[in-house]
Amino acid sequence: MRSLIDVKKAVTNKVQTNTDKSVVNGQKNVGLGGVGRSKKHESADKQVAGEAIYVDDRPSLRGELHAAVGQSTMAHANIISMDLSAVKAATGVISVITVEDVPGHTDIGPVFPGDPVLAIGKVEFIGQPIFAVAATSFDLARKAVKLAKIEYQELEAVLTVKDALAKQNFVRPPFTMKRGDSDSAITAADHQLSGEILVGGQEHMYLEGQVSTAEPTEDGGMNIFTSSQHPSEVQKLVAEVLDIPLNKVLVDMRRMGGGFGGKETQAAPWACIAALLANVTKRPVKFKLARMDDMVMTGKRHPFENNYTVGFDKDGQIKGINIEVNGNCGYSPDLSDAIVDRAMFHSDNAYYLDQATVTGNRCKLNTVSHTAYRGFGGPQGMMTIEMVMDDIARHLGKDPLDIRKVNLYGTDDRNETHYHQKVEHNNLSEVIESLEESSDYQARRKAITEFNATSPILKKGIALTPVKFGISFTVQHLNQAGALVHVYTDGTIHLSHGGSEMGQGLNTKVAQIVAEEFQVDVDTVACSSARTDKVPNSSPTAASSGTDLNGKAAEAAAKAIKQRLIDFACEKYQVEAEQVQFENNNVIVGEQTFSFAEFSQIAYMGRVSLSSTGFYKTPKIHFDRATGKGRPFFYYATGAAVSEVIIDTLTGEYKTLRTDILQDVGHSINPAIDIGQIEGAFVQGMGWLTTEELVWNEQGRLLSNNPATYKIPAINDAPKDFRVALVPDAPNREHTIYNSKAVGEPPFMLGMAVWSALKDAIASVNDYKTNPKLDTPATPERVLFAVEAIKAVTAK
Amino acid sequence: MVANTIKFLLNNELVKIENLDPNTTVLQYLREERFKSGTKEGCASGDCGACTVVLAELDPKKTGQLIYKSINSCITFVGNLHGKQLITVEDLKEGAQLHHAQQTIVDNHGSQCGFCTPGFVMSSFALHKQNNTPNRAEVLEALAGNLCRCTGYRSIIEAAITSSESAAEDSFAKHYQATVTALTALKKLSAPALTGNSHNYIAPKNIDELATELTNEPKSTLVAGGTDLALSVTQNLATIDKLVYVGNVAELTTIEETETEIIIGSALPYSEFIDTLHHYYPDLGEMIERIGSKQVRNTGTLGGNVGNASPIGDMPPALIALGATMTLHVQGQERTILVEDYFVDYKKTVLKPSEFIKSIQIPKPTAGQTLKLYKISKRIDDDISAVLAAFFIEQEVDGNGQKITNVRLAFGGMAAIPKRAPATEAILLGNSLTKALVAQAKEALTTDFQPMSDVRASDKYRMTVAQNLIEKCYLELQSANAREVIETRVVNYA
Structure with a gap:
């Protein structure tokens, strides 16, 4: 019997974490440094004062123009003719370009071709950019593009996943992962079930929309200021469309007003168009997408349509399963190959599937090209198996929690995934049992059943769902990072790294890591914008990897400088290395104590290089797509949530009443930031599964194209009672930076607890005898119809 | 003769605007004319709150007092600033010292990407100016129109709940008297006006000026709160040639009570009549708290909500169910009609050229009357209704128990106009409410x-839920007389 996690020892969102002096996990920091402390976000003071500068806040450059694009009004059509004379003649218009005016590459597909920067003879979704305008103001540019006269020859559009599957219309070939003989295992099992689920997509709704400014340079190059998670890719694509070398393009990315995956590949088109217009006009061009244009023209989380057939024993333990995940990729590959892969990798979530066949299809539809979004397909993959858990439980008349427990990966056996990676250091059993206890699950389950028995209209539900999420880019080469650290002669430190700050606190954490290395106050470290001339060839800040990769790279850079300082001290003061200590903003050399500033000056005078790059690549990972076998993930991040909801069986309205979360972040580098990531991810995940509904009409036009019609959680939607705890004393057993664990994406999927709890409440209508089918997002409409379906069964 | 200027305080500085297109929003003015980029554009449609600024204005009820209101600068035309103090995020800080509304967010780790943060700061600032020790419910009400995509809100809620004495001593408190004096002086000026790009804006001060203006220029566009109108400019890229702002018209911005009625001026913002209506009709008060956001309720008006005749406005069904009337005015001529008779077809009304809505009269409740209101939307806060159901039922006790003697069922979202349900009413009228009767009504x-x-x-959801709401109304009426109350509303679990 494993021992439970002592949640009382945990850092939680109830214990004040706002002090820089907090002692975390009983680990007292010697000296200063920063790791393990709840340092405030490096930009917090500026953000609250309106002083933090986002791209659109930058002072206008002399002669700056504003861009807009003319958009396709057809989902699939050939362009017969284009009359742009009225556009050219419109007030304020300086330049109008089409794909003919692109000097270099016309395709800006990030991995595979398929994304024309401006339409090439045909359009493949409503909203596709066809031509671009530079005008003297934002509004004049937007008004001008509406004046184009474009004639189309309509082509047949594929607008549903079912249609795409029937036509085998794919952006990339199907792929299967297989372990054992699932068909035989299903047939041989005591019970069989099958089902299907529609999993909705999700608009990123970063509060800062897409924006880039391009400024021509004196040598035919371009400086780009962008809100992008992937500055190096912006650099590459801008260079390619302009047909100039990479060293003539500089990309600067100080901060994003939110990214969530939506600015991984899909920030680049607007930077490229701004650069093309800047190149033609020889003037700076800003391209900011108006909110509605942003929602129409940029991709979203992939909607999926998944199905399964499972065989299980009398205890509900899975013996074999076939899962098919069908991603709606939109019109082009973008990142869909890897996204559907990740849906497949996470089709097990936390459970041992035994004999399993998982197939993934990448359906091509005539909609905007769907893209990265927090979880990167993982959430959509997990939904199927969480549905299976609920389905098995209702079939056997058991609490879904019991079924989830009985199917968890084992530690010594039952521990191999369907892609043949061994699940190591698995603590989910302890996490779940600890959370079950700390959240008072069993007593509340009883109280809810009693409430439901006496409440004819309102019904409550509860669910506990776990998450196991694989950490690493599944594309191996992306698992690398660089950093650049300078120590100046006054002892202040400049830090650059390849990651980009989108609010997640990456700059804060990496600065803490550098401060920790030198044992100086974290305020001594200034983190600059991500710039392609400082740290080249960077990977996107994605896959929850920001701190893992860039923290290690920055640590390496700091260590290199520190070693030089130690070597210098040994030589100059004739001491052994052990006699040189960094402590409390000081460098102690034998008997002498220098302030870090003093010692930096001394080292400079001694001609020591006080600048270093650092580099890191993730060890151990590999995956062979040909065999579907390997170890794509360095480690797994784990966590679990319990949510309690109340529904109205007459209207389908609902509220999340309470949520308890226990998340394993390893040894936290910054508990307050980690808790912020967990809370925000959970609410975003809950929004994805509840009120956030993407609606396209029969012509393929997005109707939910603004925040009046697309509803992300507002303040009242956050659980009234919201308890978050970090698993205490749980350093990552893999050698990650300070043994921390990634936190950006994993808690997003904890939102599944709300969806499962809604189903629990609906099931209560027929005394838990019937399993409700609840596609997502579970809008009040879907909840009401699920209730009515259960009532109809009861009536029979 | 009207002066062709707009005067207001930008923070503590007196500002005069001349020659600016009156289609300019306050957000555009701040960012593009004043180079103040602290106020952010999230959506330019009043749905996210990132652009929230605060207006301080003289309290019409208390001489020498200011009211602080959060508003969405992205959907407020610059002319509406006249005579007010516009407070922006940059000016809260004094020297290096963050304002309480800012420091609490830092202390609670309430900013991540930071783009929504200035808006939250300003909403919290306005709340604390009016109420220095807000409770959780008041915080949620004040911040429901500010979207955050990063934090999950818990930290922001805790920041805003933190009360502090220091908020009462900020620079705006220090300049309080000077602000009152300056705004009082501005109030005495003649009607402000603004011309730019051949577009005009005027803000008459009394009903005669307004009536004359509209008679002379029947094609003028009335601006009340402008929370819907401004979208035509920011979203559809329209320009309005002649804007007539009614928010300064004295006779249109009052609330009065008689023995039998509450009379609400058409240009009075929601936030100034919500308490009165809540007192007489609790369901109505609660429903209004879910109309738009605090920012929208601080500027949006009853006249605007009724006047633009949207099929999904929330007030018209409620007013129709209540049997409310409205007084229309044209050049000194007034007529009073039922709100119900105002709507003709989709966005078409009986309003004649040059005519405007002066006031809305809501009957006070009498014994035996009940108003039940249900707002059904995807999200509870700041969302447009899929269905708005308003049930007014009057019952009398006779020998056989309770009998319905008067009933008006009105719906929004169910037709091209807000509309009553005559066939359903006919089923109910004169009968006792029973389960069987409810089935017939459905x-x-x-x-x-x-x-x-x-x-x-x-369509199916709208019909099903509308039918179910009749059932819910019945259960609530039954429950009101029963020993054991049946719980029927999840919003009560907020």
């Missing part, structure tokens, strides 16, 4: 309405 509703499907809901 059936009758299908002859009253053939709702449509759109982005908010399907």
Whole structure:
């Protein structure tokens, strides 16, 4: 019997974490440094004062123009003719370009071709950019593009996943992962079930929309200021469309007003168009997408349509399963190959599937090209198996929690995934049992059943769902990072790294890591914008990897400088290395104590290089797509949530009443930031599964194209009672930076607890005898119809 | 002769605007004319709150007092600033010292990407100016129009709940008297006006000026709160040639009570009549708290909500169910009609050229009357209704128990206009409410309405939920007389 996690020892969102002096996990920091402390976000003071500068806040450059694009009004059509004379003649218009005016590459597909920067003879979704305008103001540019006269020859559009599957219309070939003989295992099992689920997509709704400014340079190059998670890719694509070398393009990315995956590949088109217009006009061009244009023209989380057939024993333990995940990729590959892969990798979530066949299809539809979004397909993959858990439980008349427990990966056996990676250091059993206890699950389950028995209209539900999420880019080469650290002669430190700050606190954490290395106050470290001339060839800040990769790279850079300082001290003061200590903003050399500033000056005078790059690549990972076998993930991040909801069986309205979360972040580098990531991810995940509904009409036009019609959680939607705890004393057993664990994406999927709890409440209508089918997002409409379906069964 | 200027305080500086297109929003003015980029554009449609600024204005009820209101600068025209103090995020800080509304967010780790943060700061600032020790419910009400995509809100809620004495001593408190004096002086000026790009704006000060203006220029566009109108400019890229702002018209911005009625001026913002209506009709007060956001309720008006005749406005069904009337005015001529008779067809009304809505009269409740209101939307806060149901039922006790003697069932979202349900009413009228009667009423509703499907809901959902709301109303009425109360509203679990 494993021992439970002592949640009382945990850092939680109830214990004040706002002090820089907090002692975390009983680990007292010697000296200063920063790791393990709840340092405030490096930009917090500026953000609250309106002083933090986002791209659109930058002072206008002399002669700056504003861009807009003319958009396709057809989902699939050939362009017969284009009359742009009225556009050219419109007030304020300086330049109008089409794909003919692109000097270099016309395709800006990030991995595979398929994304024309401006339409090439045909359009493949409503909203596709066809031509671009530079005008003297934002509004004049937007008004001008509406004046184009474009004639189309309509082509047949594929607008549903079912249609795409029937036509085998794919952006990339199907792929299967297989372990054992699932068909035989299903047939041989005591019970069989099958089902299907529609999993909705999700608009990123970063509060800062897409924006880039391009400024021509004196040598035919371009400086780009962008809100992008992937500055190096912006650099590459801008260079390619302009047909100039990479060293003539500089990309600067100080901060994003939110990214969530939506600015991984899909920030680049607007930077490229701004650069093309800047190149033609020889003037700076800003391209900011108006909110509605942003929602129409940029991709979203992939909607999926998944199905399964499972065989299980009398205890509900899975013996074999076939899962098919069908991603709606939109019109082009973008990142869909890897996204559907990740849906497949996470089709097990936390459970041992035994004999399993998982197939993934990448359906091509005539909609905007769907893209990265927090979880990167993982959430959509997990939904199927969480549905299976609920389905098995209702079939056997058991609490879904019991079924989830009985199917968890084992530690010594039952521990191999369907892609043949061994699940190591698995603590989910302890996490779940600890959370079950700390959240008072069993007593509340009883109280809810009693409430439901006496409440004819309102019904409550509860669910506990776990998450196991694989950490690493599944594309191996992306698992690398660089950093650049300078120590100046006054002892202040400049830090650059390849990651980009989108609010997640990456700059804060990496600065803490550098401060920790030198044992100086974290305020001594200034983190600059991500710039392609400082740290080249960077990977996107994605896959929850920001701190893992860039923290290690920055640590390496700091260590290199520190070693030089130690070597210098040994030589100059004739001491052994052990006699040189960094402590409390000081460098102690034998008997002498220098302030870090003093010692930096001394080292400079001694001609020591006080600048270093650092580099890191993730060890151990590999995956062979040909065999579907390997170890794509360095480690797994784990966590679990319990949510309690109340529904109205007459209207389908609902509220999340309470949520308890226990998340394993390893040894936290910054508990307050980690808790912020967990809370925000959970609410975003809950929004994805509840009120956030993407609606396209029969012509393929997005109707939910603004925040009046697309509803992300507002303040009242956050659980009234919201308890978050970090698993205490749980350093990552893999050698990650300070043994921390990634936190950006994993808690997003904890939102599944709300969806499962809604189903629990609906099931209560027929005394838990019937399993409700609840596609997502579970809008009040879907909840009401699920209730009515259960009532109809009861009536029979 | 009207002066062609707009005067207001930008923070503590007196500002005069001349020659600016009156289609300019306050957000555009701040960012593009004043180079103040602290106020952010999230959506330019009043849905996210990132652009929230605060207006301080003289309290009409208390001489020498200011009211602080959060508003969405992205959907407020610059002319509306006249005579007010515009407070922006940059000016809260004094020297290096963050304002309480800012420091608490830092202390609670309430900013991540930071883009929504200035808006939250300003909403919290306005709240604390009016109420230095807000409770959780008051915080949620004040911040429900500010979207955050990063934090999950818990940290922001805790920041805003933190009360502090220091908020009462900020620079705006220090300049309080000077601000009152300056705004009082501005109030005495003649009607402000603004011309730019051949577009005009005027803000008459009394009903005669307004009536004359509209008679002379019948094609003028009335601006009340402008929370819907401004979208035509920011979203559809329209320009309005002649804007007439009614928010300064004295006779249109009052609330009065008689023995039998509450009379609300058409240009009075929601936030100034919500308490009165809540007192007489609790359901109505609670429903209004879910109309738009605090920012929208601080500027949006009853006249605007009724006047633009949207099929999904929340007030018209409530007013129709209550039997409310409205007084229309044209050049000194007034007529009073039932709100119900105002709507003709989709966005078409009986309003004649040059005519405007002066006031709305809501009858006070009498014994035996009940108003039940249900707002059904995807999200509880700041969302447009899929269905708004307003049930006014009057019952009398006779020998056989309670009998319905008067009934008005009105719906929004179910037809091209807000509309009553005559067939369903006919089933109910004169009868006792029973389960069987409710079943008949639900059936009758299908002859009253053939709702449509759109982005908010399907036709089937609209009909099902509308029918179910009749059942819910019945259960609530039963429950009101029963020993054991049946709980029927999830919003009570907020």
